[in-house]
Amino acid sequence: MAVLRGFAVLLALQIAGETIVRLTALPIPGPVVGLVLLAVALVSYRPIGEVVEPAGRLLLQHLSLLFVPAGVGVISHLERLEGRYLAILAVLGTSTLIGLAVTAWTLQALGPPAVQHRRDGDSDEPPEHGTAESSGAPPATREDDENSNASRVTGDG
């Protein structure tokens, strides 16, 4: 059931994305607009994540598989490259390598991963867990504090 609920939400977001694309003539595919919509929804209201998570995890675990049908179509179009194989492969390959190197270098050179940076560099914790805990736990305790303060106030009053 959890997977189906998440899947329904994802499909609804895709419909929303496709609708926005058609109404505004945006040059972006509906699913990319849906991605932005879901990201905004998740950031403004975290619990949506639990609804989408089971279906999302299932789809992303096998994301590679989903590209296979389109990939097979590419093979049947390869003959259209005719005598230009070498030049085209050189362009695709070289520019991909250049882009990969420049992007990774830039982001790594500009700064270490955010968590280490924020903790002044001397944290020994693995960053992944650090983020999960620091983003999840503090708001919860703060809420608890507020609640207990509120009850104390009303109790005092």
Next chain:
Amino acid sequence: MDDRSLEVLWVYLSGSPLLSLMLTLVVYLFASALFERGRRHPLLNPVLWSILLLSACLWLAELPYDRYFEGAQFIHFLLGPATIALAVPLAREFDALRRRAVRIGLALAAGLVATTGSTLLLVHLTGLDRSTGLSIAPKSTTAPVAMGIADTIGGAPSLTAVFSVLTGVFGAVVAIPVLKALRIRDDSAKGFAIGLVAHGIGTARALQIGKRAGAYAGLSMALMAIVSAMLLPYVMAWFS
């Protein structure tokens, strides 16, 4: 069973989605098992081998691609919801992303200029014709966006889809060894770079590194799609 009934069976199977769906799954499972068995050697990339093996199957069975896709489209369709689901790992990194917004913007700009600039320069150097060049220019964006851009700037969308998928598969195959050789240790930089040059197919590879790499790959894929779609038509008009 005589030849006649075999023929009837084949006509039925090749006309129904059953055969190509099952074939796609079986070949993909086989390619994945091969990848794991070969200790994830980059050249054993499951997407690459699934595509090659399935193409060989179709060729041997004389099954035209259109007929194959009638069944395989049920798998292809899931790309839409899967793309949207990339927002889940992305939102989990939101606090880190907000703090690094400027750095990520700079990395995006550097990556976009390096990728598109080197593509245009190489097209010029290799003496490829103008129409092919216009079809190659948007190759690092996800296929549907690339096709839309090609259409706008005067390339051939169907050829662009080929370039986009080839780029994605190439990027997914070479990414890990190349980034290792460059001593990129930060998973967020790895993921961001893979998603930027190799869009969705690269993002699928980045997700195998880990959730953080996958989140950054999804982010750079989406940013690349949005920014390229907005800027490339102007860049190409300016160049011509």
